[in-house]
Amino acid sequence: MSAITLRSVVKRYGSVEVVHGIDLDVEEGEFVVLLGPSGCGKTTTLRMVAGLEDVSDGELSIAGRRVNEVAPKDRGVAMVFQNYALYPHMSVRQNMEFALRPLGLDAAEVDRRIQEAAGILGLGELLARKPAQLSGGQRQRVAMGRAMVRTPDVFLFDEPLSNLDAKLRTQVRLEIGKLHNRLGTTVLYVTHDQVEAMTLADKIVVMQNGHIEQVGTPEQVYAHPNNMFVASFIGSPSMNMIPARHEGGRLRAEGLDLAVPSRFEGKLPEGQDVVIGIRPTGLQRAEPGAADAVVARVEVTEFLGNEALLDIRVGDHELIAEIPAAGRPAPGDEVSLTFDPSVIHLFDPQTGATLSR
Numbered sequence: 001m002s003a004i005t006l007r008s009v010v011k012r013y014g015s016v017e018v019v020h021g022i023d024l025d026v027e028e029g030e031f032v033v034l035l036g037p038s039g040c041g042k043t044t045t046l047r048m049v050a051g052l053e054d055v056s057d058g059e060l061s062i063a064g065r066r067v068n069e070v071a072p073k074d075r076g077v078a079m080v081f082q083n084y085a086l087y088p089h090m091s092v093r094q095n096m097e098f099a100l101r102p103l104g105l106d107a108a109e110v111d112r113r114i115q116e117a118a119g120i121l122g123l124g125e126l127l128a129r130k131p132a133q134l135s136g137g138q139r140q141r142v143a144m145g146r147a148m149v150r151t152p153d154v155f156l157f158d159e160p161l162s163n164l165d166a167k168l169r170t171q172v173r174l175e176i177g178k179l180h181n182r183l184g185t186t187v188l189y190v191t192h193d194q195v196e197a198m199t200l201a202d203k204i205v206v207m208q209n210g211h212i213e214q215v216g217t218p219e220q221v222y223a224h225p226n227n228m229f230v231a232s233f234i235g236s237p238s239m240n241m242i243p244a245r246h247e248g249g250r251l252r253a254e255g256l257d258l259a260v261p262s263r264f265e266g267k268l269p270e271g272q273d274v275v276i277g278i279r280p281t282g283l284q285r286a287e288p289g290a291a292d293a294v295v296a297r298v299e300v301t302e303f304l305g306n307e308a309l310l311d312i313r314v315g316d317h318e319l320i321a322e323i324p325a326a327g328r329p330a331p332g333d334e335v336s337l338t339f340d341p342s343v344i345h346l347f348d349p350q351t352g353a354t355l356s357r
Helices: 042-050 092-103 107-121 136-148 166-183 194-200 218-223 228-233
Strands: 002-013 016-027 031-035 057-062 077-080 154-158 186-191 203-208 211-216 240-247 250-253 256-259 273-278 283-285 294-303 307-314 317-324 334-339 345-347
Touching: 002 042, 002 186, 016 042, 016 186, 016 211, 031 042, 031 194, 042 057, 042 077, 042 154, 042 186, 042 203, 077 136, 092 107, 092 136, 107 136, 107 166, 136 166, 166 194, 186 194, 194 218, 203 218, 203 228, 211 218, 211 228, 228 240, 228 273, 228 345, 240 256, 240 317, 250 273, 283 317, 294 317, 307 334
Parallel strands: 031 186, 031 203, 077 154, 154 186
Antiparallel strands: 002 016, 002 057, 203 211, 240 250, 240 273, 250 256, 273 345, 283 334, 294 307, 294 334, 307 317
């Protein structure tokens, strides 16, 4: 039985439809990330699961029970918000106790749950403090603890790291991953940050304009994107996209003349327009004159430690290459690069759909 099931779920505000009949299964114990740009419908979907937004059409089930009309407190879910949503006049302990009031537990059980959550999250020495006395990372851990004490069937996270600085984001992200591994509770997590999605998720749900574009493991959505949107949204830096045409077994564009990768042979009609997709790591330094090498002019070099990013120009195309930092070229240099045929993707320029399957 799935922990969360959405069937043809629609959300409308008046006459404006913002979530368009999506289907999704979240299995028990899974860590599922809803990923997409601002306005894609991911937070609205999460809030429908939480009961904070009504479902306009379709069916939403939690643990096999239809919950379309069930109050948020009776759904067996607990939500961690972007802005912590802590009561500023209450101590950490009181914030966690407040979450337990609707359950009618005795004082001993309340204390047991608070002490257990505080021990897991390292909050034991902070229980008497007020939120104003805590760092951003500590406040987010308190918000997580307040959700934990309810022992929910499902944890819901709405952009929980977006208010933290880079170092704290990494730290709290690791804590969330450890928490899930320890508790094994189902998690539905919303973010626009693909690094969070790739590092935390068992399964990623990529959304755009209220539609689900792809569902898969981090490896699947990275290596086998369904379309140009997923390909360009997943991965940093983004995948390079180059309009080209199939002519005589070659992929031709200004400044490019590449052999069609063997897995596409016999699948592309002569004269078909395509979009070549290749990640920056798929562009590799080559000796001048090497087979299928292209000559690129370096515009900008970015040093990243072991690697360097090259902003290069090939004909009219501006591309990004990621190469070892040692011996990197300087701006203004010309370099020869080959396209690794094993990681070339081809897309339909009209629909954006992959041609790689």
